[in-house]
Amino acid sequence: MTEAKLLLAKEGPIAVITFNNPKALNALTVDAFEGLETLLDELESDPDIRVLILTGAGDKAFAAGGDIAHLASLDADGARKFAQLAQRVIDRVENCPKPTIAAINGYCLGGGNELAMGCDIRIAADTAKFGQPEVKLGIIPGFAGTQRLARLVGKGLAKEMIFTGEMINAEEACRIGLVNRVVTKEQLMTEAKVLAGKMSDKSASAITLSKEAIDNGMEMDFARASRYEAELFALSFTTADCQEGIRAFLEKRPAKF
Ligand code: CAA
Numbered sequence: 001m002t003e004a005k006l007l008l009a010k011e012g013p014i015a016v017i018t019f020n021n022p023k024a025l026n027a028l029t030v031d032a033f034e035g036l037e038t039l040l041d042e043l044e045s046d047p048d049i050r051v052l053i054l055t056g057a058g059d060k061a062f063a064a065g066g067d068i069a070h071l072a073s074l075d076a077d078g079a080r081k082f083a084q085l086a087q088r089v090i091d092r093v094e095n096c097p098k099p100t101i102a103a104i105n106g107y108c109l110g111g112g113n114e115l116a117m118g119c120d121i122r123i124a125a126d127t128a129k130f131g132q133p134e135v136k137l138g139i140i141p142g143f144a145g146t147q148r149l150a151r152l153v154g155k156g157l158a159k160e161m162i163f164t165g166e167m168i169n170a171e172e173a174c175r176i177g178l179v180n181r182v183v184t185k186e187q188l189m190t191e192a193k194v195l196a197g198k199m200s201d202k203s204a205s206a207i208t209l210s211k212e213a214i215d216n217g218m219e220m221d222f223a224r225a226s227r228y229e230a231e232l233f234a235l236s237f238t239t240a241d242c243q244e245g246i247r248a249f250l251e252k253r254p255a256k257f
Contacts, residue, residue: 006035007057008043013050013200014193015043022058027067028111030082033089040092050200052096053192054119055103056112059185062102062128065110066143083142086111090118090143094215097208099199103192104128105185109167114143117152120211122178123192124170125185130178131167151218153177203241203257 007018017039019026043049056062066086074082093100093115102108102119108130116122124130132141132149140146141162150158153176161168170182183191199207209232217225236242241257248255 005029006032006039008039010046010049011193013048014053014196015039015046015049015051016053016055016189018055018057019063020057022056022060024067024069025061025064025107026056026058026112027065027069028063028086028115029067029070030085033085037089037092040089040096044096044098050098050204051196052098052100053103053189053196054093054100054115055189055192056105059106059127061107061112062104063109063112063115064107065112065133068137071137071139079139079142086114086143090115093118097211098204099196099207099211101192101196103188104130104170104179105188109133110141110145111143114141114145114148117145117148117178121180121195123188123195124173124179124182125188126170126182127185128170128173128179128182129167130161130170130173131165132162133165133167135163136165149178201257203239203245203255205239205241206236206245209236 005019005021007020009016009018017036019028019032021027043052066082070082071079099121100119102116102122104116104122104124106125106128108116108128110131110133113130113132132145134141146158146162149161157176170179173179174182213229213232217228220228244257245255
């Protein structure tokens, strides 16, 4: 991997991962996905890191999609392999036991939007633009965008975005639930870090279990998901964080997780 294309900064309990190829609007290459997978291995096992923020370098793009120069070299088998790599790594982001926040600082297109949708939370700069423009290239989203977009914003809006390839602005993305909130581009990283900070002092095990309950439960029917939640609720009672959290409340002091 070209190290400089993916940056990692650890700021206390927060890790900031930056896609750093602004000249190509942070287009996502094989190296970027492999590099991200390596970083996830490191950050998941680092007990000091509680929250991950993903963002793009420069002020134009989070990521303007899969690298079209690379796509140009692919046959069907190569395309399948690229999609499988990207899907595996985006699944890793989605299943990361620590919360992940996409701080979207500009174009968030194609594979870039698919990666952002793998994060738990998306915050957008007011200058950000979102889209799945693959149909303009004669291809379809291949990094699970057809699935995650439909689950996030509903089938109708997902089809409108994917069939037209048109971009929407940050305000519209917020209105349809693609992003949680919109802030000024100057405030974007501050807001992302403030939000990360509000998670980093809470129980890491409780956050992981909540994430599993939401993500896995959403794929089940309601009754089964509720039973699953009850099991994870029970599991949370076996943790040191539960002992500390409840004791701290009764002793009228802040919990130390
Ligand atoms: N891949 C590779 N290079 C890209 C890129 C991409 N996805 N997006 C932009 N770039 C490159 C451009 O080729 C250009 O490089 P050069 O300076 O060497 O010519 C540079 O980034 C700057 O881009 P523009 O000059 O085009 O910038 P602009 O401001 O005029 O336009 C844009 C910005 C509207 C985002 C335009 O760059 C664009 O349409 N990009 C492609 C977006 C796209 O189609 N993304 C989907 C890719 S397919 C995909 O993601 C596959 C998948 O789901 C599986």
